[in-house]
Amino acid sequence: MTRAKVVLLTAVSAIAVLSGCSQVAEVTNKGGETTCGDFAGFDEKKQNETITKMLTDEGKNEPANAELTGTRLSITTYCQVAG
Incomplete structure (x- = not known):
């Protein structure tokens, strides 16, 4: 050739x-991805469930309330900045 x-x-x-x-x-x-729009539309309980699933899927233990609050704040801030 x-x-x-x-x-x-x-x-x-x-x-x-x-x-x-x-x-x-x-x-x-x-089915495994949650968009910013979906997450923003969830109530606090559903957001906590979503965060807990994400963290346990990554191999972490059940998150404490402070970790849930911090992660929710991080996600919300990211969604406001990145859209």
Whole structure:
């Protein structure tokens, strides 16, 4: 094969792999993400449940009230800044 054919084949293969991976991520990521809009619409109890699930999914223990309050403040501030 010529050098041009090898480069073309490599580029096509890379594009195929990358586009296939992005589709897999879309399928496997359903339902696990809470948007800022969703979080802001939750009452305090639902926000605490969401934060608790997020922290326990990361392998942390059940959060204390201070950790819930601090995390809620961080999330709220992030959502106001980043949208």
